[in-house]
Amino acid sequence: MHPLYYKIAGLKLALYSNVPLAHGENWGIFASEPFEDADYSYECFLRPTLPDGNGLQGYYDNVKKRFYAYTLETGNQMQIHLSQENLPWGSQVSQLYPQLALPHVLLRHKRLLLHASYVLTPDGAIIFTAPSGTGKTTQAELWRKHRDARIINGDRAVLSTDEGMVMAHGFPICGTAPDCLDVSAKVLAVVSLKQAPQNTIRALKPAEAVPVLVNGSYMPEEYRLDMLSLIDTAAGVAQCVPIYELACLPDKSAVDLLENTLKGR
Numbered sequence: 001m002h003p004l005y006y007k008i009a010g011l012k013l014a015l016y017s018n019v020p021l022a023h024g025e026n027w028g029i030f031a032s033e034p035f036e037d038a039d040y041s042y043e044c045f046l047r048p049t050l051p052d053g054n055g056l057q058g059y060y061d062n063v064k065k066r067f068y069a070y071t072l073e074t075g076n077q078m079q080i081h082l083s084q085e086n087l088p089w090g091s092q093v094s095q096l097y098p099q100l101a102l103p104h105v106l107l108r109h110k111r112l113l114l115h116a117s118y119v120l121t122p123d124g125a126i127i128f129t130a131p132s133g134t135g136k137t138t139q140a141e142l143w144r145k146h147r148d149a150r151i152i153n154g155d156r157a158v159l160s161t162d163e164g165m166v167m168a169h170g171f172p173i174c175g176t177a178p179d180c181l182d183v184s185a186k187v188l189a190v191v192s193l194k195q196a197p198q199n200t201i202r203a204l205k206p207a208e209a210v211p212v213l214v215n216g217s218y219m220p221e222e223y224r225l226d227m228l229s230l231i232d233t234a235a236g237v238a239q240c241v242p243i244y245e246l247a248c249l250p251d252k253s254a255v256d257l258l259e260n261t262l263k264g265r
Helices: 095-101 104-109 136-147 205-216 219-237 253-263
Strands: 002-008 011-018 039-045 057-061 066-074 077-083 111-121 122-130 151-154 156-162 163-169 186-196 202-203 243-246
Touching: 011 104, 039 136, 039 243, 066 095, 066 243, 077 095, 095 104, 104 111, 104 186, 104 219, 111 136, 111 186, 111 205, 122 136, 122 156, 122 253, 136 151, 136 163, 136 186, 136 253, 151 156, 151 186, 186 205, 205 243
Parallel strands: 011 039, 039 077, 122 186, 186 243
Antiparallel strands: 002 011, 057 066, 066 077, 111 122, 111 151, 111 156, 156 163, 163 186, 202 243
């Protein structure tokens, strides 16, 4: 078997394949030196003929009208069976993202994968979350322009808790955003964005904050049974970090308001 090793959000992930696989876009950033104590491992098999899918999680190609992959999870290990008919698709780890089930794997280790822009300031991380088209990228770029902040990932962020502190982590998938870095930092706040004709900000109560985190998290349909774990993990995050609703304009005034709020002005 051909091994590859990754560290994502503090987790050690090992992938063993019966054929050599390339990292693919951004995955090399998260590659690691070999280790033996993986938190989770994958065995990947490219096959001329897929096994019987009975009892396996199937992935269906709606164009070709056939299953192209099956997975089977046992404990902290997952087998991935891929059809060779799809080559060159399947020759890079980045192409296996649905089968790797990282939102599920992260959640098993009490980590949330959020649809968010992760911005790093000198004081810590700000996580902007909102539905697509609401302004996450705009606010992140405003912080980069006016506060010299770094955008670690413009589309996704992993959140974890450690002794009452929430940490943000980079992730190898970034949508159409250009920024994708492997950086972990303490979270100053999670900010739920809304477009508005004037700037207002308010701290969310836990009963309001948990749905923001749950609705902003990635949850593959095939792992919908993770919902209770997702809610529990989101509640843990909401207890440890301020979560705000920022209704704002797409300009520097929104940066000023949020910064002043975070600094208690």
